[in-house]
Amino acid sequence: MLSTSQATHVNDRSTRSPHGPEGHGLSGAFEMFAAPMNFGRDEEIYGEGEPAEYLYQVVRGAVRTTKMLEDGRRQIGAFYRPGDFFGLEAGEEHSFSAEAICSSVIRLAKRGSIIAMASRDTTLASELWTSTARSLRVAQDHMLLLGRKTAEERLASFLLSLAGAPTSGQIIVELPMSRQDIADYLGLTIETVSRTFTRLEDAAAIELPSSRRIVVRSQSGLRRLNG
């Protein structure tokens, strides 16, 4: 997912569509209609409450969706990586803000065009639904994490999701996001995230060669901590 495994090839999600790039389905629609656009680090892609004019796909880089309380407390809803779709609102307005985590390339497709196309293309309609349902599933898993898991379990869970499919060897995970982003994603503070990373390192589950690079030594160890 967010990882680069030493043992496996890069997981290219842009080819994940069951219909490939020949013009059917969501990926196909994006390839036909979507204009790529550049966003700088921390640049807003859209804001909460704005009309949902476009659907989006990450081509390069990383995106976070956020919600804020008046006093500045922030919750990150999800991170998106190349191949991922986001902004799939069914309502007329965005319920989250979206920002580029690092310099990123994003494809934009007119929401109206896609919906019009979906009314003629059953496959596309079903993919829109499936994609939203997948987001819902991820959100529900995240509710369990936020409502019931300890700090250690949250970090372990986060790292496992970054590490992707189980592998025997070590996995090097590159983090595109800051400690603050991780904290706001996991419902913690940066201090707790930092301390918990250190504890996982002490427990020999991970190594921290640098703050943005993490070596997952023991997926099973993390899984044991995941609750």
Add this chain to the structure above:
Amino acid sequence: MLSTSQATHVNDRSTRSPHGPEGHGLSGAFEMFAAPMNFGRDEEIYGEGEPAEYLYQVVRGAVRTTKMLEDGRRQIGAFYRPGDFFGLEAGEEHSFSAEAICSSVIRLAKRGSIIAMASRDTTLASELWTSTARSLRVAQDHMLLLGRKTAEERLASFLLSLAGAPTSGQIIVELPMSRQDIADYLGLTIETVSRTFTRLEDAAAIELPSSRRIVVRSQSGLRRLNG
């Protein structure tokens, strides 16, 4: 929503469909194809990981969806009231369990039939998507609550959602669910829920004539506490 307002009529969500009961859209599909079924208090409607064979609509009663960790910690994802659809999985398996909170009547429609119908009925397809997207939006709001709000803010937020649209007068809210359900929904313990109810009562925001009946005296007061 979950409330009974003294000033307004009962909000009958089963008539909420933009197309009414004449056979178009999701409500119409349910009226044509769905078989009503009775579930007793705490009875499981479906289990996490089971194949998603049906889509569901609450006719009478109340439903909760839950996820559990091995050690018994539980997170409730959502509550559903008459008119609400649930189990709208796009994947082949349910990602939550669903249980009746009290004796309830639920309509079941074969997932396959609805999907087949959606491939011919654009309105239905779009409603399936919209309904899932609405669930996603609710889930995202709940993530902010679970990740970033205090116990008092969580309760205030919960009560406001039960109270429904702002009204000048008092609102009597009947709770179909136990303190444990509320706690598992808000990511708290029953003790904290109980204490926080008492504090809201001391602050004159609510009255507690009985444990399952709450009088919201000051919606604005709750809104101020909601963060």
Add this chain to the structure above:
DNA sequence: CGTTTGCTTGACTATCGTCAACTTTTGTGG
């Protein structure tokens, strides 16, 4: 090379959880 930003660590605090006792409500059988 110095400044800024991000990250880590430490000391202390507060909020919420745990454990336990007690009260109220609900349900059941005589």
Add this chain to the structure above:
DNA sequence: CCACAAAAGTTGACGATAGTCAAGCAAACG
């Protein structure tokens, strides 16, 4: 209808996990 038991809810004392405040360190940037 009452009496008792079981379940649900409330309250209190105490503790633990995570938050706050603050200092120091490391990496990134001009």
